Amino acid sequence: MNEVFDTIIVGAGAAGLTAGIYASRAKLSTLILNEGAVGGQMVLTEEIANYPGVPTTKGYMLANNMKMQAKSFGCKIKSNVKIAKYDLDGDIKTIELEDGRTFQGRSVILTPGGRPRSLNIEGEDQFKGKGISYCATCDGDFFTGKEVVVVGGGNSALEEAVALTNFATKVTIVHQFDQFQAFKHAVEEAEKNPKIEFVMESELRGFYGNGSLQKVSIEHLPTGNRSELTTDGTFIFIGYQPNTEDLKEVIELNNHNEIVVDADMRTSVKGVFAAGDCINKRYRQVTTAVADGTIAALSASDYLRN
Template identity: 75%
Template sequence: MDDTFDVMIIGAGAAGLTAGIYASRARLSTLILNEGAVGGQMVLTNEVANYPGVETTNGYVLANTMKKQAKSFGCKIKSNVKIIRYKLDGNVKEVELEDGRLFKAKSVILTPGGRPRSLNVPGEDTFKGTGISYCATCDGDFFRDKEIAVIGGGNSALEEAVTLTNYASKVTVVHQFDHFQAFEHAVEEARKNPKIEFVMESEPRAFSGNGHLQKLTIEHLPTGEHKDLNVEGTFIFIGYLPNTDALQGLVALNERNEIIVDKDMKTNVPGVFAAGDCINKRYRQITTATADGTIAALSASEYLRQT
């Protein structure tokens, strides 16, 4: 391909789509390359009730709206592609796809997002897709009128536990600490739901079953006592890892493999910016991702004016 874009965005989650909206609306030729389906973590969220100016919606609808906005300003979006090579140094950046296509740009915004963190306990890999899930929106309906467990104590775990009560007959939340890391409103909503029970200071030790998940073995940490929960499903929400494996050695990463950026979303490589759940920051919400994407696009625009 001979054309060189002004801005190339890697990833089409909230941060990437927002960057695409801002960059293309600024009349910069803009391309988004995305290895999966458009929307990132948003599409895994059943209910979005805290996005400013928008009444309660779901993540898929919000992602699709952002996609339409970006395309309306001329942003090109190519999804379900496989990137095999990055060249981020120099005045012209390059990205090569598995099918041989080569895309070039004067600036790059990295928004690859993250992936669910695994427990890495016996039986987890065995029962993925046959009882173990990382997405309530995707799989909740498979567990209608069944007893299930949710692992985790953050916002996602408690919010999705509430969502899962729309399907399951009982939801047992298993958390390793004696307190939750979620916001108070999420804790209160979960506690007042009669279908939810809590097992605190406990961790999963094994999953077992015959063809499909039937049992979750947990350990009560203060006593070391093991207990079996008879569940047909387990949903794991213990955070996720940044999708930065392919960027090792290309941009500066911290000890958690998050991309290091400054307040303007600049990486250590000139002309390369990063935004969203892949960067070093504390809070990960749709609103923070869109803010990051906005700043990255504006910074990229300024960079292009100065070069």
């Protein structure tokens, strides 16, 4: 007979690993099922300099420390698995893998994470973490005294562009349309900032450099003309995708496909919690994921006791 865990955590990013630490330290039998590499978005971050109490560290090192800490409390981790089916109704939840294995738990914490939308153009994968970033809060200070490009025309793009002027000497916003989709106040704030320039009706076509990003190719859409812009970094803000494609028929999602939770990280299904970049929230940082994972584990523990 298969072991029935007290809690099964889906995902091993910052939220999932934190939930694993708290749940297993509370003496709950805990299993983490992870589809990719342990660490989630952390392992894609070259340096993390704003994690409280921790000097600048590599993302993969912080992820590894979290993993080892969770395992030290007895948390079991199974990586590189593919989930085929969820059955989350009832007191015992079942998760089936594509290889036929099934795991059961009295509670489930969903932390599948998310991913920034990509441009999917030449050089993007090559220069991720080497000049290309999707988080100004995380990486802005690495570009102090340098020139950067921001891609996008929504609130996030314009607000982050303004924030980047605290570090960069010049910020060039590249947007595909002739006007922005952001709120009026965000547009006005960007337009009055002397460090910000605008390249409208244009899209990036490629990233180029030697080891690190050095220039981008830009196409002016009405004419088709292409030009190159020398830059030290590019920040891409064209949206965010939660990894919830397999949960649409399982749990309540909002119109952005984010899992709907309350303040205690409870979902629409009894005994199922969610945390991290997959939930409905504004800010996505390692620290906010850690906070979410903490709350989810404590809520799951409380649920099991009662």
